[in-house]
Amino acid sequence: MCSQPHDNHMLCPQCDLLVALPDVAVGKKAVCPRCKTTLYSRWAEPFMQPTGYAISALFMLLLANLFPFVNMRVAGIGSEITLTQIPRVLVSDDYASMATLFMIFVQLVPTFCMITIILLCQKVGLPFRIKTGIARVLFTLKSWCMVEIFLAGVLVSFVKLMAYGDIGIGNSFIPYCLFCVLQVRAFQCFDRRWLWQQIAPMPKPLARQPLRVGESGLTQGLRSCTCCTAILPMDTYVCPRCHTKGHARRKNSLQWTMALLVTSIMLYIPANLLPIMITQALGNQITSTIMSGVALLWGEGSYPVAMVIFIASIMVPTLKMIAIGWLCWDATGKGNGDSEKMHIIYELVEFVGRWSMIDVFVIAVLSSLVRMGQLMSIYPDIGALLFAGVVILTMIAAVTFDPRLTWDRVNVSTQKERHGDGK
Numbered sequence: 001m002c003s004q005p006h007d008n009h010m011l012c013p014q015c016d017l018l019v020a021l022p023d024v025a026v027g028k029k030a031v032c033p034r035c036k037t038t039l040y041s042r043w044a045e046p047f048m049q050p051t052g053y054a055i056s057a058l059f060m061l062l063l064a065n066l067f068p069f070v071n072m073r074v075a076g077i078g079s080e081i082t083l084t085q086i087p088r089v090l091v092s093d094d095y096a097s098m099a100t101l102f103m104i105f106v107q108l109v110p111t112f113c114m115i116t117i118i119l120l121c122q123k124v125g126l127p128f129r130i131k132t133g134i135a136r137v138l139f140t141l142k143s144w145c146m147v148e149i150f151l152a153g154v155l156v157s158f159v160k161l162m163a164y165g166d167i168g169i170g171n172s173f174i175p176y177c178l179f180c181v182l183q184v185r186a187f188q189c190f191d192r193r194w195l196w197q198q199i200a201p202m203p204k205p206l207a208r209q210p211l212r213v214g215e216s217g218l219t220q221g222l223r224s225c226t227c228c229t230a231i232l233p234m235d236t237y238v239c240p241r242c243h244t245k246g247h248a249r250r251k252n253s254l255q256w257t258m259a260l261l262v263t264s265i266m267l268y269i270p271a272n273l274l275p276i277m278i279t280q281a282l283g284n285q286i287t288s289t290i291m292s293g294v295a296l297l298w299g300e301g302s303y304p305v306a307m308v309i310f311i312a313s314i315m316v317p318t319l320k321m322i323a324i325g326w327l328c329w330d331a332t333g334k335g336n337g338d339s340e341k342m343h344i345i346y347e348l349v350e351f352v353g354r355w356s357m358i359d360v361f362v363i364a365v366l367s368s369l370v371r372m373g374q375l376m377s378i379y380p381d382i383g384a385l386l387f388a389g390v391v392i393l394t395m396i397a398a399v400t401f402d403p404r405l406t407w408d409r410v411n412v413s414t415q416k417e418r419h420g421d422g423k
Contacts, residue, residue: 007202009211010039010193011224011231014343015407016216018231035343035407043189050190051121054114057182060175061111068170070154072161072369074376080170081368083107089368095380101388102364105146105357110183113138113145117186120195131199132242136227139192143350143395146357147180152308153361159305160297160366164376196228196241203230203240218408223248250402254328260397261324268317268390276383277363281376289383290314290359313359313387316352320394323349324401331405342406349398356391360384 008021012032021030021040029041043049064083071080081089083106087099116138119126126134158167196202211231217223221234227244234248250256275287288296290313297306323345330342363384370378 007197009213009231010229011217011222012037012039013224013226013229014346014403015339016218016224016404017407018211018213018215018217018220018222020213035340040193041189041191042194043191046189046191046194047121047123050117050186053182053186053189054117054121057179057186058111058114058118060179060182061107061114064172064176064179067172069172069176070158070170070365070369071168072165073168074165077375079369079371081365082170083172083176086364086368089371090364090380093367093379095385097385098360098364098380098388101360102150105144106150106361109141110145110147110179113141114183114186117190120199121190123198128200129243135195135199136242136244139227142187143354143399145183145187146354146361147183149355149357150361151177151180152355153358154365156305156308156358156362157365157369159302160362161370164370193229196230199228200241203232216407218248218404226250249404250400253400253402253405254331256400257324257397258328260393260400261321261328264390264393264397265321267386267393268321271383271386271390272314274383274386275381276359276387277366278379278381279376280379287381290387293359309359309362312355317356317390317394320349320353320356320398324394324397327401327403327406331401333409339407339409343403346398346401346403346406353391353395353398356394357388360388360391 010019010021011017012019012035014037015032015035017032017034019030019032019039024030024040024042026042026044030039031037032039067082068080069083071078073079087103090096090099090102116134120131120135120138161167211222212220217231218234223232223234223236223246224230225232225239225242225244226246228239228242230239230241232239237247238245272290275289277288277293279286279288290309294306294310294314297303297309327342327346327349330338363378363380366378367380370376
């Protein structure tokens with residue numbers, strides 16, 4: 001099927017299939033017919049909905065930082081913390097690196113993303129370069145917002161501490177829960193393709209032949225801009241619309257992915273062997289590894305929480321590293337060539353990878369809240385930092401891996417079949 005290039009065509013970012021986008025109704029979305037990736041969503045009030053959610057989210061975050069977050073009372077001794085105290089306590093324990101991770105993933109990145117959504121949706125008169133720059137950064141940082149993961153870590157902390165004393169929530173806990181919901185909703189109704197159409201028109205691909213819907217961009221000498229989804233000639237390395245540099249396939253994708261994977265494996269072994277937390281109670285010092293923490297929760301009868309920690313901190317990182325290695329193996333042409341299965345595996349790797357940070361956030365909350373002198377105090381240890389490094393490296397490895405590599409064999413065979421049939 002041939003057609004002339006226009007704004008309603010898109011190369012699937014996951015499988016590189018050229019798709020003619022239909023005119024979807026409000027509240028509906030267009031998906032890739034081959035890999036089912038969402039290509040475009042149409043929302044009612046596309047300017048006002050994301051703005052409203054983002055402004056509400058920022059207001060809730062402000063309230064969440066002004067008042068006590070959680071509190072604890074043990075043997076008549078009380079302790080409470082605010083969100084701003086968590087990084088200060090970590091810095092005082094010489095764990096500025098963990099405090100930095102908390103500030104970036106839980107406070108700064110979500111705040112930046114919400115402010116950027118407001119600026120872009122309200123068409124604030126920013127210079128074009130700045131507007132395109134913050135839009136690029138927004139979609140890069142979107143997956144690094146870990147507000148909901150931190151909130152899950154707080155709930156796990158409650159279960160761990162209930163055995164030692166009374167746990168309560170402060171005035172900022174409910175606003176923070178609302179902030180979590182509102183920022184997720186702001187991202188949901190903010191479509192990437194729609195945004196870039198408002199910033200600048202789609203550049204016309206300088207193709208030597210008409211676009212062929214149903215074939216890959218690679219076989220047509222085309223590539224998709226990874227940032228604004230513009231269709232570009234394969235030899236155009238800088239997108240004329242968003243100025244993002246790119247290639248038909250991510251340059252050295254497999255080499256970068258494997259290097260990050262090997263590094264994460266090297267960190268993962270000591271992260272599980274070394275203690276992640278030190279508990280001082282009545283003069284006794286107890287060190288805890290990830291697995292011993294799971295065993296302790298299981299022994300105390302907290303089976304659901306023990307399973308959550310085991311899945312997020314042991315099972316997910318292990319399976320994720322195996323999956324990334326399998327994807328790289330298949331992308332080299334040595335696998336079984338089941339592109340649909342590999343695509344599902346890649347989608348799972350992208351989705352669950354962030355949730356392994358839950359144990360790091362649990363330690364941040366516990367070490368900040370439980371400060372009662374000789375009665376009971378909790379401190380982070382080196383294992384927590386190493387484990388955070390494992391999570392971050394595997395997340396970057398998933399980003400550097402180009403999922404289109406798993407579909408290239410299918411694309412080539414499809415092209416051969418078309419030519420063989422005289423199409």
